[in-house]
Amino acid sequence: MAYTEEQIKDLLKDVVDPNTNDSLVNDKSIKSISIKNNDVDIKVLLGYPAKSQLKDIKDLIATQIQKALPQINLNIEVDFKITSHAAQKGIALIPGVKNIIAVASGKGGVGKSTTAVNLALALSAEGARVGILDADIYGPSQPQMLGIYTKPESKDGKSMEPVMAHNIQAMSIGFLVDTETPMVWRGPMVTSTLEQLLKETRWDNLDYLVVDLPPGTGDIQLTLSQKVPVTGAIIVTTPQDIALLDARRGLKMFEKVNIPIIGIVENMAMHTCSKCGNEEHIFGSGGAEKMCKDYGVSLLGSLPLDIKIREQSDSGNPMVVAEPESSAAKTYKKIARLTAIKVSKLAQDYSNKFPNIVIQKT
Incomplete structure (x- = not known):
C-alpha cells in the first residue's frame, strides 16, 4: 500500500506537544516526512530545549502513526534547535x-x-x-x-x-x-x-x-x-x-x-x-x-x-x-x-x- 506525505501529516495533526499544548503540525515542528516503500522517516525539530521530553514526544508520534498504520516501518528523530530572537531596536547583539x-x-x-x-x-x-x-x-x-x-x-x-x-x-x-x-x-x-x-x-x-x-x-x-x-x-x-x-x-x-x-x-x-x-x-x-x-x-x-x-x-x-x-x-x-x-x-x-x-x- 502506498502512503502519502499528506496522509502522515493528517495523522500528526492530532499529536499535541505536552509542553506547548499545540499540535506539532500547527507549531511547525515537523521538519520533514520521507516515504520510501514501507519505510516512513519523520524528523521533528523543537524550538526550545527539551532533553527530558524528547522520548515522550517520540512515543506520542509513534503511538499515533502505528495505531492507524501498524504495518509501516517507522523511524522518528526528535531534536531541538535554539535560535536568536529580536531585542530592542538599534542595540548591538552580544557576541556569543x-x-x-x-x-x-x-x-x-x-x-x-x-x-x-x-x-x-x-x-x-x-x-x-x-x-x-x-x-x-x-x-x-x-x-x-x-x-x-x-x-x-x-x-x-x-x-x-x-x-x-x-x-x-x-x-x-x-x-x-x-x-x-x-x-x-x-x-x-x-x-x-x-x-x-x-x-x-x-x-x-x-x-x-x-x-x-x-x-x-x-x-x-x-x-x-x-x-x-x-x-x-x-x-x-x-x-x-x-x-x-x-x-x-x-x-x-x-x-x-x-x-x-x-x-x-x-x-x-x-x-x-x-x-x-x-x-x-x-x-x-x-x-x-x-x-x-x-x-x-x-x-x-x-x-x-x-x-x-x-x-x-x-x-x-x-x-x-x-x-x-x-x-x-x-x-x-x-x-x-x-x-x-x-x-x-x-x-x-x-x-x-x-x-x-x-x-x-x-
Missing part, C-alpha cells in the same frame, strides 16, 4: 549570546536570585548552553549560590573568561572583589561596571544568558533596557500584596522600554509544615495569578517556601542540581521549558543573515 533573559523583581527578599540560578541550571539540564550574569553590583549573590570562589582568567589581558560551575558559564563582580568589600559607588560607575562584565566576558556560544538583576527599577535596569539586547524579562514576586505592588511597577517599566514580559514566577507561594504536613499560604494566595490576568501575561509557575531551596542555594549546590528529581526541581524545569517556549515564539533576529556592506574608495 543568542538570547538574554532578564530576571527581575520590584523589591528584595522575594527569592529572585535563587529563581535566576535555578532557571539557568534547569535550562542547562534540558540541553541548552547557558550562562548567568550577576548584575547586582552592590550585593552579588551568585558566587555563593554557585559555590565559586575563584577569579576569572584573562587570556588576552583585555577580556575575561566566564567561570564554569554546574555546567553553566557565570560572571559576577563578586568574582573580582573580596566578599567583605562594600561597593561604595555612584550610579555611573555601577552601570559602567555592568556593561564591562557583560561585554568584556568571552561568552562561549550561549543559547541563553540569564541576567540576575538587582531589585527595583533604578540605574542598572535602565542601562539594561537602553544598552543591552534583552530578549525578554521574567518578574519574580511573592503572593504578598506589598511585593505585588512593586512587581507591577517592574512589569510596567519593562513594557515602557519595549522589552517583552515572558511571564511571572510566584515564589514562596505555600509552606508545608515539616512536622505535621499542614499547608499554609503564609504570604497570601492568588496574587500572582490575578496580576497575570490584569496584564495579560503568563504565570510560569509557583514555588513553595521550602527550607531546602534556601539551604542548597546557600551551600552552592542549588535545588536543580542537588535534588534533580524533587518536586521543586521539576517545577523549576517546567518554568524553564515554558520560558524557552515563550522566547521561541518571539520574533527572530535575522541580522546575522545579511552580509556586511563595505564601501571602499576606488
Whole structure:
C-alpha cells in the first residue's frame, strides 16, 4: 500500500506537544516526512530545549502513526534547535549570546536570585548552553549560590573568561572583589561596571544568558533596557500584596522600554509544615495569578517556601542540581521549558543573515 506525505501529516495533526499544548503540525515542528516503500522517516525539530521530553514526544508520534498504520516501518528523530530572537531596536547583539533573559523583581527578599540560578541550571539540564550574569553590583549573590570562589582568567589581558560551575558559564563582580568589600559607588560607575562584565566576558556560544538583576527599577535596569539586547524579562514576586505592588511597577517599566514580559514566577507561594504536613499560604494566595490576568501575561509557575531551596542555594549546590528529581526541581524545569517556549515564539533576529556592506574608495 502506498502512503502519502499528506496522509502522515493528517495523522500528526492530532499529536499535541505536552509542553506547548499545540499540535506539532500547527507549531511547525515537523521538519520533514520521507516515504520510501514501507519505510516512513519523520524528523521533528523543537524550538526550545527539551532533553527530558524528547522520548515522550517520540512515543506520542509513534503511538499515533502505528495505531492507524501498524504495518509501516517507522523511524522518528526528535531534536531541538535554539535560535536568536529580536531585542530592542538599534542595540548591538552580544557576541556569543543568542538570547538574554532578564530576571527581575520590584523589591528584595522575594527569592529572585535563587529563581535566576535555578532557571539557568534547569535550562542547562534540558540541553541548552547557558550562562548567568550577576548584575547586582552592590550585593552579588551568585558566587555563593554557585559555590565559586575563584577569579576569572584573562587570556588576552583585555577580556575575561566566564567561570564554569554546574555546567553553566557565570560572571559576577563578586568574582573580582573580596566578599567583605562594600561597593561604595555612584550610579555611573555601577552601570559602567555592568556593561564591562557583560561585554568584556568571552561568552562561549550561549543559547541563553540569564541576567540576575538587582531589585527595583533604578540605574542598572535602565542601562539594561537602553544598552543591552534583552530578549525578554521574567518578574519574580511573592503572593504578598506589598511585593505585588512593586512587581507591577517592574512589569510596567519593562513594557515602557519595549522589552517583552515572558511571564511571572510566584515564589514562596505555600509552606508545608515539616512536622505535621499542614499547608499554609503564609504570604497570601492568588496574587500572582490575578496580576497575570490584569496584564495579560503568563504565570510560569509557583514555588513553595521550602527550607531546602534556601539551604542548597546557600551551600552552592542549588535545588536543580542537588535534588534533580524533587518536586521543586521539576517545577523549576517546567518554568524553564515554558520560558524557552515563550522566547521561541518571539520574533527572530535575522541580522546575522545579511552580509556586511563595505564601501571602499576606488
